[in-house]
Amino acid sequence: MEKKTSKLAILTKGIIKENPVLVLLLGTCPTLATTSSALNGLGMGVSATAVLICSNIVISLLAKIIPDKVRIPCYIVVIAGFVTVVQFVLQAFVPSLYASLGLFIPLIVVNCIILGRAEMFASKNNAFDSALDGIGMGIGFTLALGAMGAVREILGAGTIFGIALPWLSAHPILIIALAPGGFFIFACAIAAVNFFTKGKGVKGSFGCHGCAMASICQQEKCIAELEKGVEA
Secondary structure, eight states: OOOOOOHHHHHHTTTTTTOTTTTSOOSHHHHHHSOSSHHHHHHHHHHHHHHHHHHHHHHHHHTTTSOGGGHHHHHHHHHHHHHHHHHHHHHHHOHHHHHHHGGGTGGGGGOHHHHHHHHHTGGGSOHHHHHHHHHHHHHHHHHHHHHHHHHHHHHHHSEETTEEOTTGGGSOOHHHHSHHHHHHHHHHHHHHHHHHTTTTTTTTOSSGGGOTTGGGOOHHHHHHHHHTTOOO
């Protein structure tokens, strides 16, 4: 079980120190695909945050009664239920955003951030702490996607939230709105976080030991066995 930390630390660690996108490098696919505009980035972030908070709470409450052998399938079922609710809400109230995000809304079910927090935190802590963890990680995810989306929209289209900006709208850098631009802005954002935190956030976050899915992944074990000459 994770060591005892203050409620404020649980809430704030996901914003910068353990930002799921810019430090832990989770959820890279929706990050690159949905940050073509600020609205899409924020929409994806808020949707994932809602699912993350709700699934964390429910998984925390059910953790002791879910058999260990089937915990991952059970977590996925819980997450899928909340994703379906979010999908219906978006389709009903913001159909334009729903159409814009498309396939990436149902793909929240397999988002490593949500499953990783369920396995690493919610299943080992109480419901209140799990909710705080979900809020913090969700805010970090939303801020990262919103900021990247805003930069890409401003530079790539010369607009912000669909509003044309003077001069920039007439001189857009089109490649920033495309896939290569997404990778470039993503790399710059990671570098900026590393610079301003002086590497404290990034340090220890890479490799098997820093992965949120380490407890359910056999890669590290297989590598160790292969090094000993034993067939994994």
